[in-house]
Amino acid sequence: MDAFYASVEQRDDPALRGRPVAVGGSRERGVVAAASYEARxxxxRSAMPSVTARRQCPELVxxxxxxxxxxxxxxxxxxIFADYTELIQPLSLDEAYLDVTRPLRDLGSATAIAEEIRARILSQTRLTASAGVSYNKFLAKLASDHRKPxxxxxxxxxxxPAFVESLPVSRFHGVGPxxxxxxxxxxxxxxxxxxxxxxATLVQQFGKSGPHYHAIARGQDERPVMPGQPRKSIGAEQTFERDITGWDDAQTALQPAIDKVxxxxxxxxxxxxxxxxxxKFSDFRIISRxxxxxxxxxxxAEIEDAAFRLLRGVFPFQMSVRLLGVSVSRFDDERAAAAPVLEDLFSLAAAGGR
Structure with a gap:
């Protein structure tokens, strides 16, 4: 979906149409969950602290x-997706992979299916969606971003292969900053x-991710579309240019990971x-709490408080730290119970989607 949260808000409130809109946070606190194309x-951008977004765009709503x-x-x-295939792998509320190798409704090509799905989404929700069509997940994801919105x-x-070779690696899904x-x-x-x-070089330089990078550079990706596979954790981590030893530096360094999570x-x-x-310590030994x-x-604030309590439990550090990360897990399978909990997420956020 195109700027999903922000587009829903603009659809439902005519006063927001054509204006730069940020969903989440506030003028001074929190983090942006989604930004309209006018704001972009x-x-x-999503995950940007609200105060930074406000500096970027003083007219931001x-x-x-x-x-x-x-x-x-x-x-x-x-x-709508379910009319065309049973193989649907949601990534979030606004994005999913569909395998239409053997579609339930055969329109002659995957491209024709994508066109019909987009038209039905627009008709039924009054929202626009972008689609990428390709022979594997990596390329379909790249294609979906190529002509947005x-x-x-x-x-x-x-x-x-030619499409991949011309792109900056920073545009590759799965290659973070x-x-x-x-x-x-x-x-x-x-x-x-x-x-x-x-x-061999990529494995030496990037470890277990090396084979994946070697494959996608050639336009190859064998991962299947996996329906009914909810994610088990959300995490972010950062390797530092210089190792960290002090408490204040560690607290500061952990904040971007908390924001991303x-x-x-x-x-x-x-x-x-x-x-x-x-x-991860300077000797590459890894511990988790x-x-x-x-x-x-x-x-x-709950993620931050927990992360800092865990950090305090291992401080002073045994040796300098080269990487810090944080993740959340143990998701509640009772999705219906999530509604009243998540409805007010950002209003409860401490100072700091798509």
Whole structure:
């Protein structure tokens, strides 16, 4: 979906149409969960602290999220998907993979199916969706972003390798800012640069992710569409240019990971109960510590408080720290119970989607 949360708000409130809108946070506190395309022209993005977004766009309108409405629209969209295939893998409320190799409604091509799905979404929800059509998940994801908003792009088997080689690696789904920066330092700027590295070299430089990078640089991705597989955790971590030893530095360094986890957590729409802290020391030894709440997490402050309590439990550090990460897990399977909990997420957020 195109700027899903913000587009729903603009659909339902004519006064917001054509204006830069941020869902989540407030003028001074919290983090942006979604930004309208008008706001994106000013550089406002999801996961951005509200105070930063306000500096970027002084005219920005902050809107409280309505997760009950977003979930209702998401269910409408998924019911459309179900007319075409049983193989649906939701990534969040506003995005999913569909395998239409053997469609329930055969229109002659995957492209024709995508066009009909987009038309039905617009007719039934008055919202626009963008679609990517390709022969694997990696390329379909790239294609879905290529003509946003309200676009459709097809990457055929003959086009796949050439399409990948021309793109910056920072555009690859699954290559985050830290990995992209490392690739940049290694002279890997495009898919072609990545393709020129041997499998052995990529494994040496990126560990278990090496084979994946080797494959996607060639337009290959064997991952199947996995229906009914809710995510089991949401995490973010950062490797530092210089190792950390002090408490204040560690607290500061952990904040971006907490912001990323919170922004994604709000989009998933299911409450989690456990917070886990991950540390990697200068000798590459990894430890983790976890704590759980009796009820689902409803505020960013709860993630932050738990992470800092866990951090305090391992301080002073045995040696300098090269990586810090945080994750949430133990999602509540009672999705219906999530509605009143998640409805007010951002109004409860401490200072800091798509």
């Amino acid at each position: 022209r000013y550089g406002v 902050f809107v409280k999220p309505r997760f009950d409405v977003y979930r209702e629209v998401s269910l409408q969209i998924r019911s 309200d676009g459709l792009f097809v990457i055929t088997p003959s086009l796949g 830290v990995t992209a920066a490392k690739m940049e330092r290694l002279g890997i700027r495009t898919g072609l640069d990545l393709r020129q590295r041997s499998l 919170w922004a994604t957590y709000a989009r998933v729409g299911r409450p989690a109960r456990t917070v886990t802290l991950k540390l 976890a704590t759980s709440y009796g009820t689902g997490i409803i505020a960013r």
